[in-house]
Amino acid sequence: MAQLEGKTVVITGASSGIGAAISAQCLDAGAQVIGLCRRSDTLDSRVRGISCDLRDQASIDDAMAQIESASARVDVWVNNAGVAKLSKITDGALEDWDTMWSVNVRALAYCSQAALKFLSPESGQIINVSSMSGHRVPPTGGFYAPTKFAVRGITDALRSELRAAGSRIRVASVSPGFVDTPLLDEYFQGREEQLAEAKASMQMLGAEDVANCVLHIINSPMHVDIGDIQLRSSDQKA
Numbered sequence: 001m002a003q004l005e006g007k008t009v010v011i012t013g014a015s016s017g018i019g020a021a022i023s024a025q026c027l028d029a030g031a032q033v034i035g036l037c038r039r040s041d042t043l044d045s046r047v048r049g050i051s052c053d054l055r056d057q058a059s060i061d062d063a064m065a066q067i068e069s070a071s072a073r074v075d076v077w078v079n080n081a082g083v084a085k086l087s088k089i090t091d092g093a094l095e096d097w098d099t100m101w102s103v104n105v106r107a108l109a110y111c112s113q114a115a116l117k118f119l120s121p122e123s124g125q126i127i128n129v130s131s132m133s134g135h136r137v138p139p140t141g142g143f144y145a146p147t148k149f150a151v152r153g154i155t156d157a158l159r160s161e162l163r164a165a166g167s168r169i170r171v172a173s174v175s176p177g178f179v180d181t182p183l184l185d186e187y188f189q190g191r192e193e194q195l196a197e198a199k200a201s202m203q204m205l206g207a208e209d210v211a212n213c214v215l216h217i218i219n220s221p222m223h224v225d226i227g228d229i230q231l232r233s234s235d236q237k238a
């Protein structure tokens with residue numbers, strides 16, 4: 001029997017990059033996958049797509065209602081959706097800060113809260129896709145890095161709250177360095193030569209490398225509570 005046969009996994013941002021790779025690996029392992037994103041029409045036909053704009057509270061609530069009618073129980077909830085814009089503290093645009101805060105932080109925390117009603121208190125799992133930028137601030141980290149520091153804080157706060165309440169739901173994060181996905185094109189917009197240099201200087205992680213870590217967390221036995229997996233290209237300097 002495939003490892004995730006009979007399990008339901010919800011993945012935010014399943015339409016691209018890391019989310020699409022996690023989705024593919026979960027499907028291959030036999031899971032039923034529910035994907036939340038705006039471009040739900042582009043998802044793998046095996047994924048139950050739910051159109052959702054994570055900047056919009058009503059849209060998230062509508063997605064939660066659809067999950068409730070599609071599946072009474074969710075085994076794993078992956079908060080993967082994220083936005084990265086180069087938007088510095090010194091001169092970044094508030095509009096960019098608002099977008100990153102609403103998707104990377106507020107929606108992640110709210111989805112985690114909402115997911116609790118679908119997850120078994122004995123065996124449920126929440127996995128947050130954070131970043132190495134949540135562990136140290138690179139010179140161009142701007143407002144993006146603080147949003148990932150917040151993901152780290154939310155991950156730890158939620159785990160503590162759940163344990164204090166007697167729940168065994170496991171909460172983990174994965175923190176990748178550079179991963180070759182469309183997100184980098186947006187982050188390096190206007191600095192395309194820097195992205196080309198970065199790609200020439202290292203063999204970047206692929207989305208499947210991050211997905212491997214997520215599947216490792218999902219497949220870990222119940223008594224193993226992984227906090228965070230940091231991974232980066234062996235060539236990445238910091």
Ligand SMILES: NC(=O)c1ccc[n+]([C@@H]2O[C@H](COP(=O)([O-])OP(=O)(O)OC[C@H]3O[C@@H](n4cnc5c(N)ncnc54)[C@H](OP(=O)(O)O)[C@@H]3O)[C@@H](O)[C@H]2O)c1
Pocket residue numbers: 012013014015016017018019036037038039040052053054055080081082083084103129130131132175176177178179180181182183184
């Ligand atoms: N690539 C990297 O170097 C890297 C490094 C460290 C951490 N990460 C993290 O990895 C995660 C996935 O990023 P990726 O590299 O796979 O990027 P990506 O290829 O650009 O994918 C981002 C995903 O987020 C979804 N998303 C963005 N805004 C959304 C919104 N308002 N509502 C709903 N969904 C939204 C997108 O779906 P729709 O557009 O269809 O809505 C898409 O599926 C992010 O949290 C990112 O911060 C990436």
